[in-house]
Amino acid sequence: MKKRLAFITLAIAFMAMPLLISCSPAATPPAPPAEVKTLKIGASLPFTDSMGIDTKKALEMIVPAFNQAVGLTVKGQKYNLDFVIYDDKYTADGGRAAVERLVNEDKVQFIVGQIGSAPIVAGLTVTEPAKVLVFCGGASDKIINPNNKYVFGTAVWRTNLPPLFPYLKQAFPNAKTIVNLSPDDETGKNLARDNSKVATAAGFTVLDSVYYPRPTQDFAPFATKVVSLNPDVVNFPGTAAGTSFGLQLKALYEAGYKGALVSPMPPNLSEVLSVAPKEALEGMVTIMPPTDVPNPSSMASQYQKDWTAKYGQWSVASLQWIPAFYAFVEAVKKTDSLDPGAVASNISANGLSWESANGKAMLVKRPDYKNNRFCDTVSSLNFGKFTNGKYEFLGSISAEDLAKANEAAFDGGSWK
Amino acid sequence: MPLLLVKNVTKVFGALIALRDVSFEVNRLEILGLIGPNGAGKSTLFNLISGFHRPDKGKILFKDTEITGLRVDRIAGMGIGRIFQEPTLFMQETVFENVFSGLHRHYREPAWKAFLHTRAANREEAVSREKAAEILEFMDLAAMRDELAANLPHGHQRSLAIAIALACEPELLLLDEPVTGMNPSETAVMSDKIRQIRERGITVLIVEHDMRAVMSLCDRIVVLNLGEKLVEGTPDRIKSDQRVIEAYLGKQVI
Amino acid sequence: MSLSLFVQLLVNALTIGSIYVLMVLGLDIILRGTKILNFAHGQLYMLGAYVMFLFFQALHWNFLLSLALTGLALGLVGMLIYLGVFATLARRFTPTTTFSYRLLLSAMASVGLMMILQQGTLLGFGTQERGIQPPFPQIIDSFGVRVSLMRLAIILASLVICVLLYLLMNKTSLGRLMRAVSYDPEAVTLQGVNTFWVFVFCFALGSALAGLAGGIIAPVFSVTPAMGQDVIFLSLLVLLVGGIGSYRGTIAGGLLIGLLLSFGFQLLGGVAELFVFMLVIVILIFKPGGMLGEAAE
Numbered sequence: 017m018k019k020r021l022a023f024i025t026l027a028i029a030f031m032a033m034p035l036l037i038s039c040s041p042a043a044t045p046p047a048p049p050a051e052v053k054t055l056k057i058g059a060s061l062p063f064t065d066s067m068g069i070d071t072k073k074a075l076e077m078i079v080p081a082f083n084q085a086v087g088l089t090v091k092g093q094k095y096n097l098d099f100v101i102y103d104d105k106y107t108a109d110g111g112r113a114a115v116e117r118l119v120n121e122d123k124v125q126f127i128v129g130q131i132g133s134a135p136i137v138a139g140l141t142v143t144e145p146a147k148v149l150v151f152c153g154g155a156s157d158k159i160i161n162p163n164n165k166y167v168f169g170t171a172v173w174r175t176n177l178p179p180l181f182p183y184l185k186q187a188f189p190n191a192k193t194i195v196n197l198s199p200d201d202e203t204g205k206n207l208a209r210d211n212s213k214v215a216t217a218a219g220f221t222v223l224d225s226v227y228y229p230r231p232t233q234d235f236a237p238f239a240t241k242v243v244s245l246n247p248d249v250v251n252f253p254g255t256a257a258g259t260s261f262g263l264q265l266k267a268l269y270e271a272g273y274k275g276a277l278v279s280p281m282p283p284n285l286s287e288v289l290s291v292a293p294k295e296a297l298e299g300m301v302t303i304m305p306p307t308d309v310p311n312p313s314s315m316a317s318q319y320q321k322d323w324t325a326k327y328g329q330w331s332v333a334s335l336q337w338i339p340a341f342y343a344f345v346e347a348v349k350k351t352d353s354l355d356p357g358a359v360a361s362n363i364s365a366n367g368l369s370w371e372s373a374n375g376k377a378m379l380v381k382r383p384d385y386k387n388n389r390f391c392d393t394v395s396s397l398n399f400g401k402f403t404n405g406k407y408e409f410l411g412s413i414s415a416e417d418l419a420k421a422n423e424a425a426f427d428g429g430s431w432k
Numbered sequence: 433m434p435l436l437l438v439k440n441v442t443k444v445f446g447a448l449i450a451l452r453d454v455s456f457e458v459n460r461l462e463i464l465g466l467i468g469p470n471g472a473g474k475s476t477l478f479n480l481i482s483g484f485h486r487p488d489k490g491k492i493l494f495k496d497t498e499i500t501g502l503r504v505d506r507i508a509g510m511g512i513g514r515i516f517q518e519p520t521l522f523m524q525e526t527v528f529e530n531v532f533s534g535l536h537r538h539y540r541e542p543a544w545k546a547f548l549h550t551r552a553a554n555r556e557e558a559v560s561r562e563k564a565a566e567i568l569e570f571m572d573l574a575a576m577r578d579e580l581a582a583n584l585p586h587g588h589q590r591s592l593a594i595a596i597a598l599a600c601e602p603e604l605l606l607l608d609e610p611v612t613g614m615n616p617s618e619t620a621v622m623s624d625k626i627r628q629i630r631e632r633g634i635t636v637l638i639v640e641h642d643m644r645a646v647m648s649l650c651d652r653i654v655v656l657n658l659g660e661k662l663v664e665g666t667p668d669r670i671k672s673d674q675r676v677i678e679a680y681l682g683k684q685v686i
Numbered sequence: 687m688s689l690s691l692f693v694q695l696l697v698n699a700l701t702i703g704s705i706y707v708l709m710v711l712g713l714d715i716i717l718r719g720t721k722i723l724n725f726a727h728g729q730l731y732m733l734g735a736y737v738m739f740l741f742f743q744a745l746h747w748n749f750l751l752s753l754a755l756t757g758l759a760l761g762l763v764g765m766l767i768y769l770g771v772f773a774t775l776a777r778r779f780t781p782t783t784t785f786s787y788r789l790l791l792s793a794m795a796s797v798g799l800m801m802i803l804q805q806g807t808l809l810g811f812g813t814q815e816r817g818i819q820p821p822f823p824q825i826i827d828s829f830g831v832r833v834s835l836m837r838l839a840i841i842l843a844s845l846v847i848c849v850l851l852y853l854l855m856n857k858t859s860l861g862r863l864m865r866a867v868s869y870d871p872e873a874v875t876l877q878g879v880n881t882f883w884v885f886v887f888c889f890a891l892g893s894a895l896a897g898l899a900g901g902i903i904a905p906v907f908s909v910t911p912a913m914g915q916d917v918i919f920l921s922l923l924v925l926l927v928g929g930i931g932s933y934r935g936t937i938a939g940g941l942l943i944g945l946l947l948s949f950g951f952q953l954l955g956g957v958a959e960l961f962v963f964m965l966v967i968v969i970l971i972f973k974p975g976g977m978l979g980e981a982a983e
Binding site: 063064236237241259262271289290292 | 695698701702817834906910911913915948
């Protein structure tokens with residue numbers, strides 16, 4: 017009997033092991049020098065997604081370098097930043113669990129660098145009452161809901177659209193109709209709706225939005241559906257930048273689609289091209305990574321160099337989500353306080369600007385959402401067209417001009 | 433030398449002593465009956481001999497070799513066949529296939545040889561087919577060789593179960609209630625068949641409730657009661673034994 | 687609906703359907719042969735894709751050779767899993783352990799195994815999503831019908847595998863033995879056969895089929911640690927719909943799911959998947975043993 021009990025316990029322990037592994041903090045804290053204090057920062061990322069893993073790797077690269085080079089100094093006290101990262105599985109449940117753990121167990125007061133809408137929105141139900149400051153990516157407009165006081169969206173997915181469609185028009189003057197191909201979750205539906213709004217304003221007709229479940233691998237039925245609608249342009253709002261995007265492009269190519277392509281998010285080329293032939297990407301208009309423009313900024317080149325030296329294979333996706341970190345650093349410096357309430361009210365009222373490898377960026381108000389707090393982000397952006405396996409540079413826009421373009425596209429008042 | 437020797441066997445299930453210190457032997461080419469009221473331990477004894485259970489004490493010898501605790505398939509391979517009360521047939525196969533497969537398994541030729549249809553395997557298959565036909569003839573099943581086992585009447589299913597067991601060429605056959613539920617004429621046919629099986633050189637050990645059949649069929653009888661051996665002897669002796677009558681509480685048949 | 691669209695949808699349906707057929711044949715062989723409901727079957731499919739990636743993409747071996755070796759490798763993995771996990775578990779059972787308890791415990795063990803394989807792959811290979819360049823990237827484009835050659839190759843290969851499996855199960859004594867064991871292992875034991883190795887073979891064969899399914903679809907899909915998660919649930923549904931223990935039912939069920947997903951999405955849009963689940967419920971209400979399963983008869 018005892019033996020059996022021991023066996024069962026062992027079996028249960030074995031089964032539970034993967035759970036424990038997946039939940040354990042990813043970064044172990046380095047021992048700080050005596051005079052420097054450690055500041056715990058929380059993050060939740062989907063470890064089930066290459067985007068999440070690359071963002072985790074990015075944090076593991078830039079944070080130690082930041083600690084070593086300058087560190088965060090508040091009221092004369094130097095702090096080493098220590099990131100505690102949990103897996104949120106890109107789901108609402110996973111996000112809420114991760115954030116609850118960060119807030120209640122690890123007692124973090126800042127959460128920096130989440131990327132998925134579903135986990136972020138679920139996490140807000142914990143962070144807002146606990147007055148925990150959140151800098152996050154994610155495309156959901158629930159992030160910029162006026163009831164929230166402690167969350168700042170640092171990704172450009174809600175603001176990058178107005179200039180995208182004019183560039184599309186420039187590249188394909190005869191294109192008139194668009195079909196959206198999007199995941200059927202929070203991110204995908206929000207983005208498909210925003211894309212449709214902006215595309216319509218730019219003179220396109222949106223025929224339909226086709227939604228697929230996020231883990232889909234067989235895109236043939238969706239591609240066939242899109243092709244049978246016969247659009248001039250296929251848009252991919254909210255699509256994950258990796259092989260999922262590649263499989264969609266491949267399926268469209270195989271289904272005989274010959275029209276134009278537009279993607280609001282730059283593809284992760286190495287992963288996309290591992291599943292899709294080069295021809296499938298031909299003519300795609302998209303945001304061009306800051307590392308691929310004719311004269312990249314020194315920060316962008318340095319970032320790419322450091323990444324390649326540390327991890328080998330270059331990942332554009334890793335770059336997209338780091339602005340949250342720089343925004344957080346600037347916000348704390350500007351307020352010179354570690355009180356999340358003080359930081360939040362300062363930048364909510366006075367705005368914030370920062371620079372990262374991803375370009376210059378600043379916080380804006382969202383009067384179209386009746387939110388008069390500086391809560392959302394505009395950034396300098398580059399646009400390109402994919403031709404013969406490479407980006408062809410179409411043009412760029414500064415953060416200020418992007419804000420203006422948005423003001424014009426979404427009515428409601430000044431964004432500054 | 434007895435064919436099967438059961439020596440001081442005890443089997444306990446939790447708090448229940450199913451068999452206590454039971455010993456008896458089965459001689460070559462006899463038909464031995466194993467009787468006793470419900471719960472006497474007859475099925476347990478069968479399970480111990482065929483290897484489904486392992487005795488807690490005592491041992492079992494087959495042809496002077498100890499088989500206590502061997503795996504079921506090893507015991508079967510040594511020449512002990514067993515037929516359950518509910519025939520275990522492969523219902524979706526034909527009567528012929530049921531017997532043929534049994535033969536095939538018995539010879540155990542490597543599967544890849546059959547797959548490649550080597551000559552040896554082909555020859556073996558031809559021999560198996562002949563043998564299967566002979567066994568079906570013997571069990572009076574030749575006429576329905578292409579019927580699905582599932583479609584046979586119950587009595588014939590029992591015959592088929594015996595045919596399958598015969599295919600493995602046992603030296604000792606354990607029969608679990610072979611005539612229970614049969615009418616007198618069917619019982620007579622089956623009893624006759626069991627005698628013919630003995631004439632094929634196979635020793636038979638029977639558990640049976642039908643006393644009339646047991647008395648007429650068996651050479652010797654072992655009576656179990658409450659897990660212990662009550663008495664053993666010829667049918668005539670058993671019939672008149674006071675302890676047996678008491679154990680059965682005056683059943684009219686005896 | 688145009689002819690071109692119809693053919694495309696049909697080819698898609700058959701591709702996906704044939705993958706499910708391979709998956710479910712494997713599940714069924716394992717379930718009936720060893721009485722294990724193997725929830726880790728999807729992870730074996732995922733491992734098949736990884737092994738295929740290794741042989742075909744990384745080592746540049748011939749496609750058919752890589753596929754055959756993938757089947758063998760997964761057969762070996764299955765064998766080790768059976769010996770290491772399920773046989774060890776079965777040794778804990780006594781003759782009085784009830785059938786349902788055995789089934790439950792082995793299913794729980796397979797759930798644990800599912801997580802171990804999943805997380806192990808994540809830790810071992812990382813989350814990088816990989817692709818396999820298809821060996822037949824050509825698109826056949828004639829009479830206005832566009833069909834991917836790779837998808838046709840997958841359908842053909844699945845067909846060949848099914849025929850080989852049919853021959854194995856029906857024309858060899860090993861197949862006959864496997865069927866006999868799945869029907870009544872005790873009776874086979876009484877015929878002097880050590881059924882243990884038949885169990886091992888059943889599990890290995892089922893695992894090999896999952897590996898072949900994963901390896902064969904890998905050039906069309908991408909290779910990720912999570913790819914086994916979704917496929918297992920639909921496979922279990924196909925198993926229920928087709929009926930446990932019926933090869934015809936499994937093939938019909940797999941193809942039906944393929945057709946429903948492919949045409950259903952075109953005609954009904956996003957509710958197609960919902961429709962599939964509703965159909966499953968309806969079939970199970972009226973035919974609790976599945977369309978062609980043993981319990982239906």
